[in-house]
Amino acid sequence: AIDPVRVLVTGAAGQIGYALVPMIARGVMLGPNQPVILHMLDIPPAAEALNGVKMELIDAAFPLLKGVVATTDVSEACTGVNIAVMVGGFPRKEGMERKDVMSKNVSIYKSQASALEKHAAANCKVLVVANPANTNALILKEFAPSIPEKNITCLTRLDHNRALGQISERLNVQVSDVRNVIIWGNHSSTQYPDVSHATVKTQDGEKPVRELVADDDWLRGDFITTVQQRGAAIIKARKLSSALSAASSACDHIRDWVLGTPEGTWVSMGVYSDGSYNVPAGLIYSFPVTSLNGEWSIVQGLTIDEFSRKKLDATAEELTEEKALAYSCLS
Numbered sequence: 001a002i003d004p005v006r007v008l009v010t011g012a013a014g015q016i017g018y019a020l021v022p023m024i025a026r027g028v029m030l031g032p033n034q035p036v037i038l039h040m041l042d043i044p045p046a047a048e049a050l051n052g053v054k055m056e057l058i059d060a061a062f063p064l065l066k067g068v069v070a071t072t073d074v075s076e077a078c079t080g081v082n083i084a085v086m087v088g089g090f091p092r093k094e095g096m097e098r099k100d101v102m103s104k105n106v107s108i109y110k111s112q113a114s115a116l117e118k119h120a121a122a123n124c125k126v127l128v129v130a131n132p133a134n135t136n137a138l139i140l141k142e143f144a145p146s147i148p149e150k151n152i153t154c155l156t157r158l159d160h161n162r163a164l165g166q167i168s169e170r171l172n173v174q175v176s177d178v179r180n181v182i183i184w185g186n187h188s189s190t191q192y193p194d195v196s197h198a199t200v201k202t203q204d205g206e207k208p209v210r211e212l213v214a215d216d217d218w219l220r221g222d223f224i225t226t227v228q229q230r231g232a233a234i235i236k237a238r239k240l241s242s243a244l245s246a247a248s249s250a251c252d253h254i255r256d257w258v259l260g261t262p263e264g265t266w267v268s269m270g271v272y273s274d275g276s277y278n279v280p281a282g283l284i285y286s287f288p289v290t291s292l293n294g295e296w297s298i299v300q301g302l303t304i305d306e307f308s309r310k311k312l313d314a315t316a317e318e319l320t321e322e323k324a325l326a327y328s329c330l331s
């Protein structure tokens with residue numbers, strides 16, 4: 001029998017949590033043969049709702065689900081976890097100062113980092129979903145020094161998948177035939193969705209998206225803003241923010257990281273910058289990555305034209321400011 005993997009989901013009583021936990025329990029994240037034990041954390045006001053989610057998980061009788069821990073105790077939630085998906089956070093409310101929201105999340109991520117540091121399994125892999133995702137991940141990294149920095153990432157796969165979706169709609173091709181878009185930078189409206197190296201599988205082989213679309217104004221204009229603003233468009237339509245797509249992308253992120261990216265395909269992940277592509281080191285920044293044997297690496301050697309350079313720098317600048325703001329909340 002295969003040992004179960006313990007997967008933590010924080011904010012599990014929320015919208016994304018409700019979409020995500022059944023996916024994990026069905027094997028969407030770790031494969032159809034991998035048993036899992038779910039650890040679900042939320043805060044005391046959500047304890048009753050969290051218990052309701054636990055009841056539903058039991059009622060769904062998932063064959064792969066070997067146990068459920070539902071708790072408001074951070075230490076208990078983090079104990080022995082192999083994978084941590086951090087969805088819980090303090091949301092931005094109307095009229096709130098950016099600094100106040102940052103300060104709330106910095107204190108949450110500082111304390112949850114310490115709990116993971118003390119109680120998680122060795123080599124625990126962490127995915128931060130809650131916004132500001134990149135900076136929350138950076139704070140988590142700072143306060144969990146024994147977790148290897150390569151194990152701390154944030155979610156930009158939703159933006160990546162949105163970019164694939166927009167290209168597939170525009171060209172009327174299957175989304176599974178589109179690959180190698182890139183999301184650079186912050187999971188915010190300064191992110192840069194880049195199709196410079198993206199291709200589509202056609203009957204005549206692999207073709208560059210730039211050649212097939214042949215409308216550079218769209219690629220450099222509406223395409224980019226549509227991907228950047230997609231979250232807001234979902235809120236407008238649903239009166240709630242993206243949940244099923246966010247949950248599905250979180251599964252894609254972990255699956256590709258743990259089980260590997262397909263040959264010739266890269267994905268976007270927010271990872272600790274080593275200075276590749278002249279992005280300042282020490283930021284959590286979204287790069288194109290491939291993964292093998294549970295270790296990601298940044299795709300090297302892609303050409304960056306002048307248009308792209310400016311966009312990479314602008315989103316890096318925003319992340320540098322966010323980092324300074326986050327640090328000012330610590331002192």
Ligand code: NAX
Pocket residue numbers: 010011012013014015016017041042043046087088089090091108128129130131133155156157158159187231241242243246
């Ligand atoms: P919800 O408000 O529905 O759920 C959040 C849950 O977190 C709530 O149940 C809340 O009680 C819980 N929570 C708050 N503080 C906590 C703490 N200290 N410890 C544990 N749990 C805590 O939000 P939802 O729509 O599920 O979104 C969750 C987060 O994902 C938000 O920060 C949101 O901005 C972010 N998103 C990030 C995306 C990404 O691509 N990186 C896309 C989707 C989403 O907008």
